[in-house]
Amino acid sequence: MKIPQAIRTWLLLTLLSTPVLADYSQSELAQVAEQTTWLKLLKYEGEGNSQKSAVFSEEFFFADNGSTDPEAELAATLIAFSSPLQPAYDDKGELLEGLKGENVSKDQHPQCRFRGRYTWLKTQFDLSTIEEINCPAFEEWSADVDSISFILATGYLNNPASFYGHTLLKLNTRSEDHTSSQSSNRLLDQSVNYGAIIPDGENPFVYIVKGISGFYEAGFTHKEFYYHDHNYGDGQLRDQWEYELNLTPEEVQLVTAHAWELLGRKYDYYFFTRNCAYRMAELFEVVDGVEFKPDRTFMLPQAFFQELSQARHNGEPLIREVYYHPSKQQILYNSYLNLNGEQQEITHNLIATGDFRNNTDYQTQPTDKRQIITDTVMNYYQFAEVAVEGKRSSYEPTAPQYSAALKERFRLPVGTPELDTEIPAAPHNGRNPSLLRLSGKHLTPANKTGIQLLVRPAYYDALDAREGHVKNGQLAMGTIAASIYDDALRLDYFDLINISSVNNAVTYLPGDRGFAWKLRAGAIRQTESCDHCVIPRFSGSFGKARALFDQNMMIAGYVGGALQDNLNDAGYAYVSAGADLLLHLAPVDIKLSSEARQHIDSDWADEYDHSAELRFETSTNSELRIVGRHNRGSSITAGYGVYW
Amino acid sequence: MEFKNFLKAAALTAVVASSASVNANPNPYTECGIGALVFNNPDVIDDVPIAAVISNIIWDLGTTAVISATATPETCTGAAIETAMFINDSYDSLVEETARGEGEHLSAMLSMAGCATAEQSQAAALIRSDVADVVTAEGYQATTQLEKSSAYYDAMQRNVAATCVNSGV
Numbered sequence: 001m002k003i004p005q006a007i008r009t010w011l012l013l014t015l016l017s018t019p020v021l022a023d024y025s026q027s028e029l030a031q032v033a034e035q036t037t038w039l040k041l042l043k044y045e046g047e048g049n050s051q052k053s054a055v056f057s058e059e060f061f062f063a064d065n066g067s068t069d070p071e072a073e074l075a076a077t078l079i080a081f082s083s084p085l086q087p088a089y090d091d092k093g094e095l096l097e098g099l100k101g102e103n104v105s106k107d108q109h110p111q112c113r114f115r116g117r118y119t120w121l122k123t124q125f126d127l128s129t130i131e132e133i134n135c136p137a138f139e140e141w142s143a144d145v146d147s148i149s150f151i152l153a154t155g156y157l158n159n160p161a162s163f164y165g166h167t168l169l170k171l172n173t174r175s176e177d178h179t180s181s182q183s184s185n186r187l188l189d190q191s192v193n194y195g196a197i198i199p200d201g202e203n204p205f206v207y208i209v210k211g212i213s214g215f216y217e218a219g220f221t222h223k224e225f226y227y228h229d230h231n232y233g234d235g236q237l238r239d240q241w242e243y244e245l246n247l248t249p250e251e252v253q254l255v256t257a258h259a260w261e262l263l264g265r266k267y268d269y270y271f272f273t274r275n276c277a278y279r280m281a282e283l284f285e286v287v288d289g290v291e292f293k294p295d296r297t298f299m300l301p302q303a304f305f306q307e308l309s310q311a312r313h314n315g316e317p318l319i320r321e322v323y324y325h326p327s328k329q330q331i332l333y334n335s336y337l338n339l340n341g342e343q344q345e346i347t348h349n350l351i352a353t354g355d356f357r358n359n360t361d362y363q364t365q366p367t368d369k370r371q372i373i374t375d376t377v378m379n380y381y382q383f384a385e386v387a388v389e390g391k392r393s394s395y396e397p398t399a400p401q402y403s404a405a406l407k408e409r410f411r412l413p414v415g416t417p418e419l420d421t422e423i424p425a426a427p428h429n430g431r432n433p434s435l436l437r438l439s440g441k442h443l444t445p446a447n448k449t450g451i452q453l454l455v456r457p458a459y460y461d462a463l464d465a466r467e468g469h470v471k472n473g474q475l476a477m478g479t480i481a482a483s484i485y486d487d488a489l490r491l492d493y494f495d496l497i498n499i500s501s502v503n504n505a506v507t508y509l510p511g512d513r514g515f516a517w518k519l520r521a522g523a524i525r526q527t528e529s530c531d532h533c534v535i536p537r538f539s540g541s542f543g544k545a546r547a548l549f550d551q552n553m554m555i556a557g558y559v560g561g562a563l564q565d566n567l568n569d570a571g572y573a574y575v576s577a578g579a580d581l582l583l584h585l586a587p588v589d590i591k592l593s594s595e596a597r598q599h600i601d602s603d604w605a606d607e608y609d610h611s612a613e614l615r616f617e618t619s620t621n622s623e624l625r626i627v628g629r630h631n632r633g634s635s636i637t638a639g640y641g642v643y644w
Numbered sequence: 645m646e647f648k649n650f651l652k653a654a655a656l657t658a659v660v661a662s663s664a665s666v667n668a669n670p671n672p673y674t675e676c677g678i679g680a681l682v683f684n685n686p687d688v689i690d691d692v693p694i695a696a697v698i699s700n701i702i703w704d705l706g707t708t709a710v711i712s713a714t715a716t717p718e719t720c721t722g723a724a725i726e727t728a729m730f731i732n733d734s735y736d737s738l739v740e741e742t743a744r745g746e747g748e749h750l751s752a753m754l755s756m757a758g759c760a761t762a763e764q765s766q767a768a769a770l771i772r773s774d775v776a777d778v779v780t781a782e783g784y785q786a787t788t789q790l791e792k793s794s795a796y797y798d799a800m801q802r803n804v805a806a807t808c809v810n811s812g813v
Contacts, residue, residue: 410743410772415745415746
């Protein structure tokens, strides 16, 4: 509700008569309240009369109308900062005394609860008349923080919420010369996470619908980074990329203090727009001169990191350093690929038997190779615990073979041999996430020629999967392709979702044998030659894939089926079998696909769908693509695409 | 638990108990009341539903609640409980790095327990020696992760107390 100007002025004048505000003129207050940084600290969104804080926790505001009136909130904040310390009570209402009571009292003081506001307001006003409170909890939380990083956990196709990756903030204590007894260690750094608050056991489909529609509350939480490192790297086999920011100590202090005051505050959550990447960017925007307004209707984590990597701040690149933290899967591959064929065979044997003592081939290896082999056996079981379906205990670290490897490692000398490790290209080097392609299209035997426009808001397909994507995989959402001919505009297809998940096997051990699946839902033209024949279809398949030549070639076979509309007596379902061949010969990528379909309870005969697709990468953010398809009619499409 | 496994577990417990008896400070898993509260499900992280992993709320509040409910300055310090939780959460990585004699998790744990950088290498070597006895003892494989973590904690605590000037455990 907007308060009338006259009442607003009266309220402000009343407030201004309070001792602390008497130090500042109304124009001073008004000037500071209009500043962008103050609005950012309050998380204001919108413009003019419609501006309102995105935070809806009442305790985030001191003024009753603080969520809509920045000037009233500023005045109330200054008064709150000058308030005396209040006694602290425990949960039973009993007075807390001694050092604990004193500390709790300080931690509950507005200066401590709103440390970001206090830090910034000190730069705007002379607060010398206000007694400064030291804040034990905040000081402990932020002790030794000397830089800030954003973490990108790469995408994860087994959970819809994680398709596009996840963004975290990490408060680094990298300095080696600080005076505390603790040495710096990234695992112990505090990390700040933003996510939806979801009931236990929520149905995944309900989760998707509510997540997209804004029916969940969300908030910031904090935890030592090792929790997330374990969760993403070990539990979900996702690589993590860390981008350390080039900020001044004062800027680091402000972001840290602002993160502190946001912990536990409630927001509405929107999966595509007001998500983790958006809120992290917004948190960071309190730094003067930093603007990360999304230039699209959705906010993808990778796009945020691309923007970060291109930004300059204080006349220098905003990113100071990029670090790679491999997943358990990548750690397994790294150690495995540092072994020759014979040693890999020994490793397979030891994974099967766990008999280190009696394996003479193993025992005759040099010490460093025995160390790598033993580490690889342990790495495998860590990986298999996640990757082998069905949580079978024989593929977990409780397996006797794992225990045998662990015992063997204790018998071997200490030390970790240096491995030749290939670090993948960082996600910020990748292309932009959305595709717009304009093509010429010709249909036979209809002998029609037209123009096709394809828009794919996100994210990648098997031919343009690059940095931060699953190689040979596909994740496309909201793709629409339509063609204009002399006589009509025709929808070729609309993919609500089109996913292809492949495991690019390296070891061919259980759990790493190239299991693959596809899922596609949307609307599609029944054949290339038909008119008025767009139908809804939901299809899925699973199979095996094998990557060869350093993953630059992949062959895959699938079986599956689909549910669809029965238009033209095509039947409500079909079963299918198909195969894909992928080749990556930079800058050219090729995909050949073939699928045989048998329609159930239908007048249609068996159907065959063949396609050949060639992509030529003309630059990081552009491509030429030729697609030929045959299915009761043929089409050929050739066009130029740009990524945005 | 089958009788044979019970005997193995009892034997391991005896190994742990004999080494724990020299410690002045309590083992948080058994003596601070957090074993049943926090670690009743040894795979707590892996079993957290997708939703909870995303929100991180449950874990976060859980940690806070445990520390405020059980920690007292005289017995179970915050450092002791935090180190115990870290060991349980990171057990597989930690025990592997202990076997290698080095690693990020090992260093993090020692920092958490109050070991300065210069003291860590000696502490790690001593812990390695003791944990090797635990890992190679009959019945190790049959024990739960909580029991393994508890045994590891004892080995860590004993050697950190002996090696690190500012030991917090």
